[in-house]
Amino acid sequence: MSEAASTRVALAKSTTKRTAGRRVPPDTADLLASLAPLLHEWLPRQRWFAGKGQAVTGFSLVAATEILPLDASAAGPGLLHLLVRVRHPDLPDRSQGDCYQLLLGVRRTLPPRLAGALIGRVAEGPLAGRILYEGLHDPRVAALLLERFRTPGSLGPLRFERAAPIEPGLVPRVLDTEQSNSSLVYGDTYILKIFRRVFPGTNPDLELPLALGRAGCGRVPAPVAWFEAAGPEPLTLGVLQPFLHGAEDGWQLALAALRAGRDFVPEARALGRATAEVHTALATALPTPALPPSQTRQLVDQMTERLEAAARAVPALVPYVPGLRTAFDAVAALGHRGGGGWAAQRVHGDLHLGQTLRGEDGFWSLIDFEGEPAKPLPERRSPQPPVRDVAGMLRSFDYAARSHRPWNPGWAAHCRAAYCEGYAAASGTDPRGEPELLRAHETDKAVYEVLYEARHRPDWLPVPMAAIERLAAATAP
Helix, strand or coil: CCHHHHHHHHHHHHHHHHHCCCCCCCCHHHHHHHHHHHHHHHHHHCCCCCCCCCCCCEEEEEEEEEEECCCCCCCCCEEEEEEEEEECCCCCCCCCCCEEEEEEEEECCCCHHHHHHEEEECCCCCCCCCEEEEHHHCHHHHHHHHHHHHCCEEECCEEEEECCCCCCCCCEEECCCCCCEEEEEECCCEEEEEECEECCECCHHHHHHHHHHHCCCCCCCCCCEEEEECCCCCEEEEEEEECCCCCEEHHHHHHHHHHCCCCCHHHHHHHHHHHHHHHHHHHHHCCCCECCHHHHHHHHHHHHHHHHHHHHHCHHHHHHHHHHHHHHHHHHHHHHCCCCCCECECCCCCCCHHHEEECCCCCEEECCCCCCCCCCHHHHCCCECCHHHHHHHHHHHHHHHHCCCCCCHHHHHHHHHHHHHHHHHHHCCCHHHCHHHHHHHHHHHHHHHHHHHHHHCHHHCHHHHHHHHHHHHCCCC
């Protein structure tokens, strides 16, 4: 029997057990306590764990589901889906703390090919003696997830939805470039994004591509299937989308152009058009309120608070704070005088070169609409001025130029201009026509970059600091 066929047999067996009432692992009350020692060691080492530098004081179980039953008489694998809330010392309330999605493989023995996925051996509790590992790295377990999407429905608190037929029997592989999520590619047909840190409410990376698909926008791959956890507000857990085989991401293309001594102007102009088309489709599909003075003031206050918090964490930022604040003050002054009246709409929220793909035919697509994962979900789902996305891409051109030696400031300047020209040609509105708002958003983005690099990549800190110096001295973008 092939591995794909055996996966379908396992799925059928799990469905049979489910209908008999087996929805969660036995002795659920003891399960998390028995896994806690392993999770204490393993979770903080994961790239997607948001609580870096904070002590983990405990865990609380939000939900547990056997996707593939943990049969005590078999060698495995079993697949255990957990939603676990992580507690820190400054969170005395057990209901607080970040909630993480874990897909844990369980076996009696671990094949050598899965050694890198090992979490550890469970010492006690209902899984005593079993080996726990990162299930997504197990091709048999990963194949089961695709099969689950092919037969949508509910499994305990999990709900699987499908928008189109799904090809069976595709070989899965884990993408190495994991950030705040994990991704699986099936053959060269689909990519499944698993959200690790999850929040109540629909994730924008599901909500916005669905809306764009309904609006007929071909710049964003439309979801094929997804799954959620039920609750007063659903928690989006993962999205299956078409995999753009042969496509190259904009960041790598930009670096290749720099290495070859070529400009990136045609590509930047095409990216501006693609961004404008997405913004236009989002404005058609979803509400586009105007920013009243009160929300403009709130926007400025949030930017100012982020600046002050970043300066407390990164002392190198302190001398530039007065100059940077003038960017935010200019927007506040316009709002106070009744100027501005900026339109707001749903946007990408974290747009940069790495969130774009160019197909073999030269067609550009935008991906990863989750927004900045560190921000609360309600903020990521709120309407924003579209210039926020523009500012993110302008910063990305600067990042690419600064990461290449020797630094070529003209390369970035030409890209920035071409991108805005392409955007204006497709939308009829040049983002440079709102200089105060564009400068404020670019400043806010550079402040975010300073804090991120100081925490995660100190060697890269000079890149955003160069922009900070420029923006602090500027009166316009």
